[in-house]
Amino acid sequence: MVNAMFPLALQGVTVARRGRPVLGPVDLVLGQGGPTMILGPNGSGKTTLLRVMHGLERIGAGSVGWQRDAPDRRAFVFQTPVMLRRSTIENLCYPLRLRGVGRADARQAAAGWLARIGLSDHAHRPATRLSGGERQKLALARALIGQPDAVFLDEPCSNLDGHATREIETLLRAAAQSGTRIVMATHDMGQARRLAADVVFLVAGRIVETGAAPAIFAAPKTPAFRAFLNGDIVT
Numbered sequence: 001m002v003n004a005m006f007p008l009a010l011q012g013v014t015v016a017r018r019g020r021p022v023l024g025p026v027d028l029v030l031g032q033g034g035p036t037m038i039l040g041p042n043g044s045g046k047t048t049l050l051r052v053m054h055g056l057e058r059i060g061a062g063s064v065g066w067q068r069d070a071p072d073r074r075a076f077v078f079q080t081p082v083m084l085r086r087s088t089i090e091n092l093c094y095p096l097r098l099r100g101v102g103r104a105d106a107r108q109a110a111a112g113w114l115a116r117i118g119l120s121d122h123a124h125r126p127a128t129r130l131s132g133g134e135r136q137k138l139a140l141a142r143a144l145i146g147q148p149d150a151v152f153l154d155e156p157c158s159n160l161d162g163h164a165t166r167e168i169e170t171l172l173r174a175a176a177q178s179g180t181r182i183v184m185a186t187h188d189m190g191q192a193r194r195l196a197a198d199v200v201f202l203v204a205g206r207i208v209e210t211g212a213a214p215a216i217f218a219a220p221k222t223p224a225f226r227a228f229l230n231g232d233i234v235t
Contacts, residue, residue, distance in 0.1 A: 003181050004068050005149045006032045008053060013062035015048055015205075023048045023205040025062065035172065035182035037192040037213070040202035041234050046185035047154050049202065050076070053183065054152045072099070074150040079158055081139035083127040088119055091127045091138055095146050113141045117171070133164030140168060144175050151175065153184040157191060169195060189229070193217060201225045203234055 007029050014024035023045040030036060030053075038046045051057035052064060054076045075095075084091050092110035097103070114120045117137040122130060127138060136156055143151050153172075157165040165188075172195060176182050186192050192199065196213035201224075209216065209225045220226040228234045 003032045003149050003179060005066055005070060005073060006030060006181060007067055008150075009063075009065045010052070011063050011065075013052060013064060014060045015045075015052060015057055016060050021205060023052065024060075026052075026205075026207055028200065028207060028210070030181075030183065032181065033197050035176050035184060035195050036198050036200060037196040038183065038185040038200045038202065039187075039189075039192060039228070041228070042187075043204075044202040045205040046202055047079075048205075049200075050152045050154055050183065050185055070149065073148050074152070075143035075146070075148045077136075077139050077143050077151065077153040077156050079154045079156065081135045081156075083130070083135055083138070085126070085128060087124050088127045088130065088138060089114060089123040092142055092145055095142060099146060109145060113145050117141050117167070133160050133167075136160060136164065137167060137171070140171055144171065144180065147178070148180055150181040150183065153182070155185050155187055158187060165191070201228065 010026050010028045013026040015022050026049065038049060040046050048057055052059060054074060055071060056076065084094060089107065089110045092113055093106040096106040096109060114123055119134060119138065122134065127135065130138060140156065157168050160168065169191065172182055193214065198212050199210065199216050200207060201209045203224050209220065209222045217229065220229060224234050
């Protein structure tokens with residue numbers, strides 16, 4: 001499946017907060033492949049880069065250009081999932097209803113996704129009362145239910161156990177295979193190796209290395225990425 005939104009090109013992008021630079025300058029082109037894993041030490045700018053690409057972050061300089069921009073065809077999954085104050089099934093209906101899908105059709109699609117993520121028994125439970133893993137699965141399903149062209153994810157498995165992480169990764173692989181472009185920040189190197197088609201490595205707000213996986217893992221070109229893969233502290 002050809003994803004007409006891509007490539008996405010960032011040119012000379014910078015972001016500063018309170019006069020302090022937090023990202024950039026960044027030059028990056030993301031093609032139609034993926035999944036792309038964004039790696040780097042804490043504070044390296046991974047979240048800010050994701051927010052810039054999705055359009056949630058105001059840039060100070062540079063440009064962010066899509067091949068064909070369609071804001072309603074992309075979604076963002078936060079590290080701490082945001083739950084609407086309504087039932088689990090209504091959380092899934094919400095994005096479909098925003099797009100004009102009829103209530104009956106939206107509920108049918110939502111019920112199918114609840115079965116897919118193992119939450120059918122919680123359909124009428126307030127989403128805010130779900131466990132952490134359940135909320136993250138629901139947030140991902142809510143992002144994917146509209147079959148978006150791109151999904152940006154900010155360390156969605158950082159607080160999950162192995163079982164929940166495996167379920168999230170299964171959903172991500174299926175989405176990628178169906179044509180959704182996955183761009184994801186992760187601190188989990190095992191996860192990056194399992195999912196990545198390509199990698200972007202950041203340090204101190206700048207891109208230090210990019211490349212296709214698994215080649216970039218096998219033969220990193222920069223000392224910083226080599227140290228990061230070895231578990232050393234990189235600043």
